[in-house]
Amino acid sequence: MKGRDIISDDIFKTISDVADAMKVEAYVVGGYVRDFMLKRPLPNDIDVVAVGSGIELAEKLSEALPKKPKVTVFKRFGTAMLRHNDIELEFVGARKESYRADSRKPTVEDGTLEDDQRRRDFTINALAVRLNNDGFGELIDPFNGLTDLENEIIQTPLDPDITFSDDPLRMMRAIRFAAQLHFTIHPKTLAAIRKNADRLHIVSVERIMTEFNKIMTCERPSEGLALLFETGLLPYFLPEINALQGVEEVEGQLHKDNFYHTIEVVDNISKNTENLWLRWAALLHDIGKPVVKKFDSKVGWTFHGHEFLGGKMVPRIFKRLKLPLGSTSKYVQKMVAMSSRPTALTNENVTDSAVRRLLFDAGDDIDDLMLLVEADITTKNERRKRKYLNNFREVRERLVKVEEEDKLRNWQPPISGKEIMDAFNLPPGREVGLIKSAIKEAILDGEIHNDYDAAMAFMKEKGPHILQSDEKP
Ligand code: ATP
Ligand code: MG
Secondary structure (H helix, E strand, O other): OOHHHHHOOHHHHHHHHHHHHHOOEEEEEOHHHHHHHOOOOOOOEEEEEEEOOHHHHHHHHHHHOOOOOOEEEEHHHOEEEEEEOOEEEEEEEOEEEEOOOOOOOOEEEEOOHHHHHHOOOOHHHOOEEEOOOOOOOOEEOOOOHHHHHHHOEEOOOOOHHHHHHHOOHHHHHHHHHHHHHOOEEOHHHHHHHHHHHHHHHHOOHHHHHHHHHHHHOOOOOHHHHHHHHHHOOHHHOOHHHHOOOOOOEEOOEEOOOHHHHHHHHHHHHHHHOOOHHHHHHHHHOOOOHHHHOEEEOOOEEEOOOHHHHHHHHHHHHHHHOOOOOOHHHHHHHHHHHOOOHHHHOOOOOOOHHHHHHHHHHHHHHHHHHHHHHHHOOOOOOHHHHHHHHHHHHHHHHHHHHHHHHHOOOOOOOOOOHHHHHHHHOOOOOHHHHHHHHHHHHHHHOOOOOOOHHHHHHHHHHHHHHHHHHHHOO
C-alpha cells in the first residue's frame, strides 16, 4: 500500500491543483499519515507542509473552496489554519530549525522537505505523502518511518541527544506515543531520554501536562507511567508519585511498592472509566503514604491518616501543574480522602449507620468512589481478591437499599433553619445549628427516616431537651 488511498478525500485534490498553480510542492505529514498507515481512526486535523509559503497556500486554497473558509494565520509561527467541513487543515512552510541550549525557541529558516522531516520528533511522525499532481500519493520516507511503524519502534530521525536537547518536550512525547500505540522506544532513544531528563525543566508545565494527560487517557496508562519513572522524567513534575517507589524492610517486614501498586490501580480504573479526573484520583490515592509511613514493632508498617493528608496535597499539586482548580480539584481531593472509606465498611460489624454516612459524605460521587476502591484491589491472591470484591458487592447492595429508603445522595435538611426558629421562638444562632445537626445525626444513624414528618416529630420531641442541656454549662 502506498500513500495514495490516504488522500482520496476531495480536499487533497483541490490542494494539488492549487499547489501546482502556485508552483510549490505540498505534502501531508505527521499524525494523519502515521494513523492512516496504522489503520487507526483518522484524526480530524491534517498537517500540510509546503515547500514555500504555507500561509499563501492556505489562502489560495480557501479561495478555491466553495465556502471560502476563514484562514487563521499565526504569523509568528509561519503557519495558517482553515476548517473544511469537519477537518482542520494546518499549513506550514518547510523549515529548518536551529536551537540554543537555554531555550526551546528555535531560530527558523526556510528549508527543503527533508529539512522539515529532520526537525520532526520521531521517524513515524516524519512520513510525508506528496500532494502535487505529478507524483500524487507518493510516500517520502527518508528516515525509514515505515519500517519503524511495522516494527512498532519509536525513534528520533536524528541523533536522539540532539532531538531531545533541541526540544525536551519530545521526551514526554516519545513516552506518550509508546503508551498510545503500545510501541517500544528504541534503546538508543531511551538512553538519550535518561541522559537528558533534567532538560525537562525548561519546558512549560502546560505542555508537559498536555502530553501527560494523553498518557493518562491511554488504554493502559501504566505503560507510560512506568517509562516516566524509569527514565527519570517523573520527578520533574510529579515527585509525589516518584516517592511512592521502593520497598522498605524493618525487622523482616516489608511493605508493598506503592508506585507499582498505584500504576496498576490506574490501569484497573481505566478499564472502567474514561473520566480523566477519576484516573487522576487513582494516580494520587496513595500520595500521603510516604509522608505518614511508620514502623511499629507490634503491628508492622502503618500509614495512618494517609488518605486525609493525601487529599490535602491535591489542590497544591493541581495548582503547581496548572490543572483545573475549583470543582475538579475538589472532586479529586474528595476521592483521595475517601479512598479507604468503603474498605473500612467491609468488616463483619458494618452498621447501617456507617453505610448511610458513606453515602451522605460521597453524595453523587459514590459510584466513582466504588470504582476506585475496586480498582485499588491489586492482590495477586485470588481468594483474597474474591473476598474483597464480594464485600464491595455487598456494600453496593446496601448502598442501593439505603438510598431507596432515605435518599441520602444529595441530602438536604428536611427542616429549615427558619422552621426551627419559629418552632422554638429562637433568634438565628448556635442553638438552631444544634437542633439541625441533631436531626441530621438521627437520620444518619437510622433512628428516623429522612422525611419531613419524621424530622418534625423528632424535633418537637428532642428540641426542648437539646436547648435545656445547652443552657446548663
Ligand atoms: P496527535 O494529534 O495524535 O497528538 P500528532 O502526531 O498529530 O499526534 P501533533 O502534536 O498534532 O501530533 O503534531 C503534529 C506533527 O508535528 C507530529 O506528527 C510531528 O511530526 C510534529 N511535531 C509536533 N510536536 C513536535 C515537537 N515538539 N518536535 C518535533 N516535531 C513535532
Ligand atoms: Mg495532530
